[in-house]
Amino acid sequence: MENKELSKTVQELQERLDKLEAKNSRLTMVLFSGEFDKVMAAFIIANGAMAMGKEVTMFVTFWGLDAIKKPTMGTAGKNILEKMVTFMRPKGPANLPTSKMNFGGIGPKLFKYMVGKKNVESLASLIEMGQEFGLRIVACQMSMDVMGIKKEDLIDGVEFGGVALMLGESYASNTTLFI
Amino acid sequence: MENKELSKTVQELQERLDKLEAKNSRLTMVLFSGEFDKVMAAFIIANGAMAMGKEVTMFVTFWGLDAIKKPTMGTAGKNILEKMVTFMRPKGPANLPTSKMNFGGIGPKLFKYMVGKKNVESLASLIEMGQEFGLRIVACQMSMDVMGIKKEDLIDGVEFGGVALMLGESYASNTTLFI
Amino acid sequence: MENKELSKTVQELQERLDKLEAKNSRLTMVLFSGEFDKVMAAFIIANGAMAMGKEVTMFVTFWGLDAIKKPTMGTAGKNILEKMVTFMRPKGPANLPTSKMNFGGIGPKLFKYMVGKKNVESLASLIEMGQEFGLRIVACQMSMDVMGIKKEDLIDGVEFGGVALMLGESYASNTTLFI
Numbered sequence: 001m002e003n004k005e006l007s008k009t010v011q012e013l014q015e016r017l018d019k020l021e022a023k024n025s026r027l028t029m030v031l032f033s034g035e036f037d038k039v040m041a042a043f044i045i046a047n048g049a050m051a052m053g054k055e056v057t058m059f060v061t062f063w064g065l066d067a068i069k070k071p072t073m074g075t076a077g078k079n080i081l082e083k084m085v086t087f088m089r090p091k092g093p094a095n096l097p098t099s100k101m102n103f104g105g106i107g108p109k110l111f112k113y114m115v116g117k118k119n120v121e122s123l124a125s126l127i128e129m130g131q132e133f134g135l136r137i138v139a140c141q142m143s144m145d146v147m148g149i150k151k152e153d154l155i156d157g158v159e160f161g162g163v164a165l166m167l168g169e170s171y172a173s174n175t176t177l178f179i
Numbered sequence: 180m181e182n183k184e185l186s187k188t189v190q191e192l193q194e195r196l197d198k199l200e201a202k203n204s205r206l207t208m209v210l211f212s213g214e215f216d217k218v219m220a221a222f223i224i225a226n227g228a229m230a231m232g233k234e235v236t237m238f239v240t241f242w243g244l245d246a247i248k249k250p251t252m253g254t255a256g257k258n259i260l261e262k263m264v265t266f267m268r269p270k271g272p273a274n275l276p277t278s279k280m281n282f283g284g285i286g287p288k289l290f291k292y293m294v295g296k297k298n299v300e301s302l303a304s305l306i307e308m309g310q311e312f313g314l315r316i317v318a319c320q321m322s323m324d325v326m327g328i329k330k331e332d333l334i335d336g337v338e339f340g341g342v343a344l345m346l347g348e349s350y351a352s353n354t355t356l357f358i
Numbered sequence: 359m360e361n362k363e364l365s366k367t368v369q370e371l372q373e374r375l376d377k378l379e380a381k382n383s384r385l386t387m388v389l390f391s392g393e394f395d396k397v398m399a400a401f402i403i404a405n406g407a408m409a410m411g412k413e414v415t416m417f418v419t420f421w422g423l424d425a426i427k428k429p430t431m432g433t434a435g436k437n438i439l440e441k442m443v444t445f446m447r448p449k450g451p452a453n454l455p456t457s458k459m460n461f462g463g464i465g466p467k468l469f470k471y472m473v474g475k476k477n478v479e480s481l482a483s484l485i486e487m488g489q490e491f492g493l494r495i496v497a498c499q500m501s502m503d504v505m506g507i508k509k510e511d512l513i514d515g516v517e518f519g520g521v522a523l524m525l526g527e528s529y530a531s532n533t534t535l536f537i
Contacts, residue, residue: 003182003361009189010367016196017374023353024529030356032220034279037420041390044500048521062216063279081293088280100392100421101446111504114439118503142223145297146290163227170354171203174381175528177388177536178356182361188368195375202532209535211399213458241395242458260472267459321402324476325469342406349533350382357535 026173027056030166033179034063034090035099036108036123040115042179043126050133057173058130059166060158061140064179065149066090068127068137073153082148089147092155093123131157138165205352206235209345212358213242213269214278215287215302219294221358222305229312236352237309238345239337240319243358244328245269247306247316252332261327268326271334272302310336317344384531385414388524391537392421392448393457394466394481398473400537401484408491415531416488417524418516419498422537423507424448426485426495431511440506447505450513451481489515496523 027049031042042064046056060068071092075083090096098107112122121129131137138159143149151160170176206228210221221243225235239247250271254262269275277286291301300308310316317338323329330339349355385407389400400422404414418426429450433441448454456465470480479487489495496517502508509518528534 003364006182006185006189006364009193010364010371013189013192013196013371014367016200017371017378020196020199020378021374027525032217032358038390041420045521045525049525052522052525054525062220081289085280085293101443110439114443114504114506118500120500120504142297142299146293146299148293163224164231167206167224167228167231167233167354175525175534176354176356177534178358179390179536185361185364185368188372192368192371192375195379199375199378211396211537241399260468264459264472321476321478325472325478327472342403343410346385346403346407346410346412346533355533355535357537 023172023174025054026169027054028166028169028173028176029056029058030176030178031058031060031064031067032062033099034066034096036093036096036111037098037100038179039064039067039093039096040123040126042177043123043130044120045177046135047126047130047133050130050135055134055136056130057136057138057166057169059138059140059161059169061143063089065139065143065147065154066096067093067123068139068155068158069149069153070155071095073149077150078148085147086149086153093127096123127155131155140166202351202353204233205348206233207345207348207352207355208235208237209355209357210237210239210243210246211241212278213245213275215272215275215290216277216279217358218243218246218272218275219302219305221356222302222309223299224356225314226305226309226312229309229314234313234315235309236315236317236345236348238317238319238340238348240322242268244318244322244326244333245275246272246302247318247334247337248328248332249334250274252328256329257327264326265328265332272306275302306334310334319345381530381532383412384527385412386524386527386531386534387414387416388534388536389416389418389422389425390420391457392424392454394451394454394469395456395458396537397422397425397451397454398481398484400535401481401488402478403535404493405484405488405491408488408493413492413494414488415494415496415524415527417496417498417519417527419501421447423497423501423505423512424454425451425481426497426513426516427507427511428513429453431507435508436506443505444507444511451485454481485513498524 069091248270280286427449
């Protein structure tokens with residue numbers, strides 16, 4: 001190759017490398033689970049990653065949506081099945097069950113107590129803090145449709161999108177966690 | 180470096196970059212779970228990725244195998260424990276429980292109804308569609324051995340392999356999801 | 359660019375590529391779950407990866423800690439809640455429940471029998487083997503604090519760290535699995 005041509009090729013390689021290295025600054029998470037302990041783990045990781053300077057996108061789908069519901073969400077404009085699902089599913093971080101040792105709802109209280117004693121932030125604060133630090137929360141449109149969850153049922157600042165958005169984020173990230 | 184030597188080095192770099200960038204066109208999934216909702220999520224992601232032009236390998240292991248069983252699978256040639264496991268585990272997408280709100284099997288029916296009403300494909304169609312579009316499904320040989328599942332117990336078009344194959348795929352992919 | 363400058367740039371590109379390619383030799387796992395079957399899957403993958411020459415770090419958190427407890431762990435120096443949690447959680451690989459078909463503890467025995475019959479290593483051996491082959495097990499300090507688990511409660515050879523260590527490993531790896 002000529003020197004000039006070589007220079008151009010090298011520049012192209014630089015740009016391609018820049019793009020690959022940019023993945024090191026991003027984290028993608030899929031929050032599928034809605035249990036207190038798994039949601040807690042997800043937001044601890046998300047906040048930890050942001051503290052390390054990463055941009056984090058959390059794609060929230062299926063049961064994970066329970067964690068970002070407003071406790072005040074209602075059933076207006078929903079059909080009978082959607083009303084039933086709304087009624088039966090937990091609403092917001094304060095109402096999530098734990099995946100183990102739930103004991104009819106005592107488990108999460110116990111955990112919150114133990115977590116508080118060790119000065120670990122509560123789940124609600126972790127979510128709020130996350131959003132303040134720029135955590136991008138994207139609710140899965142398809143899951144919302146299937147379960148009859150409206151946009152106004154979810155906490156403020158949430159975006160809405162589908163699997164293509166999630167995969168796009170994942171391919172722009174070094175790490176993607178399915179929780 | 181001499182210009183000639185430099186040209187050669189740059190070409191090598193190009194090839195190495197090509198290889199790293201090739202990961203952007205592949206997705207690896209490990210389907211460990213056998214619940215209707217998780218399997219549904221897995222195949223929605225797999226089909227979504229293929230629609231975006233990705234090559235997808237789904238390595239199916241443990242309970243995930245329930246999702247790719249033929250509903251007609253039998254117990255011939257199995258020992259007593261294998262027969263018991265065959266009898267007790269769900270066979271195929273129509274028989275999977277949900278991870279939450281299963282209500283003794285009503286949950287999946289309810290979900291299927293809600294999914295159908297929103298024009299989301301059924302799980303059986305998602306699997307079929309996936310295979311048509313080139314989804315590579317690999318059943319974990321070791322799990323099959325342990326649980327006494329024969330090759331003919333699984334749907335057609337499935338390959339068989341071990342953890343080395345799965346890891347090989349993962350290292351050729353940008354994203355690997357464990358579901 | 360001058361030939362000399364070009365040489366320098368190419369060398370820099372080589373170093374950046376080396377760094378990206380180094381991810382191909384590392385695997386990061388987050389073991390969040392404590393069920394026999396999921397822990398088994400995690401250690402089969404870890405050992406498989408090491409057999410392929412990968413360096414593996416397993417970050418063990420929440421219920422996953424059950425799998426690396428000494429069966430002899432006690433309650434000395436723990437408060438009443440920590441004692442309760444210590445008492446109620448399984449201690450070590452021989453005492454983990456399965457996520458399905460547990461049948462009050464018969465499930466794991468059944469599995470161990472079936473696993474043994476197919477000459478698959480037992481979970482305890484997989485963990486031991488893993489450590490012998492250089493598996494780096496890091497217990498999550500925050501989870502230990504919250505659940506009142508002391509360093510001496512866990513098997514020997516375990517390191518201790520937080521989410522930053524886990525994410526650091528993940529960004530040095532091509533693949534990160536959350537199990």
